[in-house]
Amino acid sequence: MLTLEDYTYFTTTRSLCPACGGLVDAKVVFSKGKVYFLKHCPKDGPSQALVCGDVAWYLDSLTYLKPGTEPKARSVETYAGCPTSCGLCPQHQQHTCVPIIEITDHCDLKCPLCLVKNRDSFFLPFEKFQGIMDTLERCEGSLNLVNLSGGEPTLHPEFRRFVEHLASRKVAKTSVSTNGLGLLKQPDLVDFLKDHGVVVSLQLDGFEPATYKSLRGTDLSADKKRVLDLLIRREAPFSMTVTMVRGVNEAEVPGLLELFFKTDQALSMMFQPCCHTGTGGASFGRDPMDILTIPDVVRLIADGSGGSLKRSDFLPLPCSHPACFALTYLIKLPGGGFTPIPRIFELDDYLDVIKNNALFGMDEGNVGRIKDSIYRLWTASGSIPDRSGALKSIKAILSELNELKSGFSPKAVMSVTEKHVKSIFIHHFMDSHTFDLSRAVKCCQHYPIPDGRPLSRLDRSGTPAPETPGACRLMPACVFNNLCR
Numbered sequence: 339m340l341t342l343e344d345y346t347y348f349t350t351t352r353s354l355c356p357a358c359g360g361l362v363d364a365k366v367v368f369s370k371g372k373v374y375f376l377k378h379c380p381k382d383g384p385s386q387a388l389v390c391g392d393v394a395w396y397l398d399s400l401t402y403l404k405p406g407t408e409p410k411a412r413s414v415e416t417y418a419g420c421p422t423s424c425g426l427c428p429q430h431q432q433h434t435c436v437p438i439i440e441i442t443d444h445c446d447l448k449c450p451l452c453l454v455k456n457r458d459s460f461f462l463p464f465e466k467f468q469g470i471m472d473t474l475e476r477c478e479g480s481l482n483l484v485n486l487s488g489g490e491p492t493l494h495p496e497f498r499r500f501v502e503h504l505a506s507r508k509v510a511k512t513s514v515s516t517n518g519l520g521l522l523k524q525p526d527l528v529d530f531l532k533d534h535g536v537v538v539s540l541q542l543d544g545f546e547p548a549t550y551k552s553l554r555g556t557d558l559s560a561d562k563k564r565v566l567d568l569l570i571r572r573e574a575p576f577s578m579t580v581t582m583v584r585g586v587n588e589a590e591v592p593g594l595l596e597l598f599f600k601t602d603q604a605l606s607m608m609f610q611p612c613c614h615t616g617t618g619g620a621s622f623g624r625d626p627m628d629i630l631t632i633p634d635v636v637r638l639i640a641d642g643s644g645g646s647l648k649r650s651d652f653l654p655l656p657c658s659h660p661a662c663f664a665l666t667y668l669i670k671l672p673g674g675g676f677t678p679i680p681r682i683f684e685l686d687d688y689l690d691v692i693k694n695n696a697l698f699g700m701d702e703g704n705v706g707r708i709k710d711s712i713y714r715l716w717t718a719s720g721s722i723p724d725r726s727g728a729l730k731s732i733k734a735i736l737s738e739l740n741e742l743k744s745g746f747s748p749k750a751v752m753s754v755t756e757k758h759v760k761s762i763f764i765h766h767f768m769d770s771h772t773f774d775l776s777r778a779v780k781c782c783q784h785y786p787i788p789d790g791r792p793l794s795r796l797d798r799s800g801t802p803a804p805e806t807p808g809a810c811r812l813m814p815a816c817v818f819n820n821l822c823r
């Protein structure tokens with residue numbers, strides 16, 4: 339436990355008591371180069387938690403704040419306190435960048451660190467799914483990305499109908515979060531997803547049996563290898579979602595990066611430092627004072643990349659709260675290999691490209707920015723590594739964009755950029771130890787919650803505001819995981 343002599347006070351925010359889950363004040367303090375929360379619950383007493391493994395990273399990330407984008411509509415009409423009226427209330431500071439639609443809470447695994455609480459209680463009816471999409475289109479107009487999640491979404495009896503429906507909506511890209519076991523049972527599902535332009539977001543924590551026994555409760559190493567072989571053989575695009583736990587799978591990072599770089603179909607990696615909110619997650623043993631945080635994972639990636647990535651290639655994502663994400667984009671060089679895009683762009687241009695959108699170059703203003711940056715690159719004095727290769731790649735992207743027969747659309751741009759650009763994200767979901775209300779206010783990853791599902795803890799903590807009739811709530815992910823499950 340930190341005592342008064344051990345730390346320097348920085349500021350105060352609102353967090354949760356890890357014992358009762360109630361909202362409590364948290365002092366944000368610095369000690370020995372790390373950032374901690376010190377809390378006191380009137381009922382359960384004091385608690386402490388590590389929230390960031392590097393004070394310099396934490397303070398620097400706060401300079402990446404950019405104004406959010408106003409959604410076209412909000413499901414909650416009246417602000418009634420935060421997070422009481424969540425979903426989105428008139429004071430939420432960011433639009434829905436990525437909706438995560440939980441289409442079932444059935445799952446064929448019982449992972450000790452599951453992020454959600456699977457009760458095997460529902461398959462989302464198709465009509466409610468349509469209602470969710472109506473709400474999303476009303477609030478967002480069009481969507482760059484929709485994620486189908488669960489539970490294990492491929493277990494839904496109408497899963498393929500949901501995917502087909504999304505193709506008829508204003509959605510540029512669909513991703514499906516899956517453990518992959520369903521793909522082994524129905525290999526034609528891989529072709530179906532590929533034909534519908536869906537990215538398989540595969541849970542992949544590493545390659546070692548011990549990793550899976552610890553994180554997933556059973557050895558899935560052989561199954562994961564078969565899923566990867568299947569996806570690669572069928573040339574299906576996929577992303578790798580890696581849950582990172584201190585003392586369990588840090589040593590898997592170099593192998594995961596090697597697979598990512600050598601595999602054309604691997605479009606992105608998402609590292610998620612462990613978060614303890616779900617069925618097993620809350621009891622999965624760990625010390626809240628010794629967790630992996632974003633700068634720790636950045637260091638593991640830089641060390642594990644064999645020198646191709648540096649810590650400075652990763653920047654906070656200004657779209658969300660900067661403490662939620664770090665990311666880098668990598669452009670494929672004509673002669674093979676990749677170069678990180680932050681090394682070749684002016685920082686301000688790069689930040690503007692990603693400020694309200696986690697996906698690269700997804701609107702016409704962004705393409706203009708990219709063009710401006712390229713003109714500057716041409717006149718730069720040559721200190722940029724891989725400059726001529728990167729320029730060739732960017733020229734290829736721009737000429738493909740210019741040649742788009744269908745005109746400019748997010749779907750068309752994505753089909754071009756994903757051939758040339760890979761991304762690595764780190765997303766630190768919050769649990770009751772690390773929960774920070776100031777982060778939730780700018781969350782851009784939302785669970786659409788259809789009418790009728792109880793917001794249990796919120797209902798008890800205050801009177802929910804009146805909602806727009808027929809609308810579903812769009813709940814910031816960590817508010818829902820911590821306060822509503």
Ligand SMILES: [Zn+2]
Nearest residue numbers: 355358379382
């Ligand atoms: Zn308490």
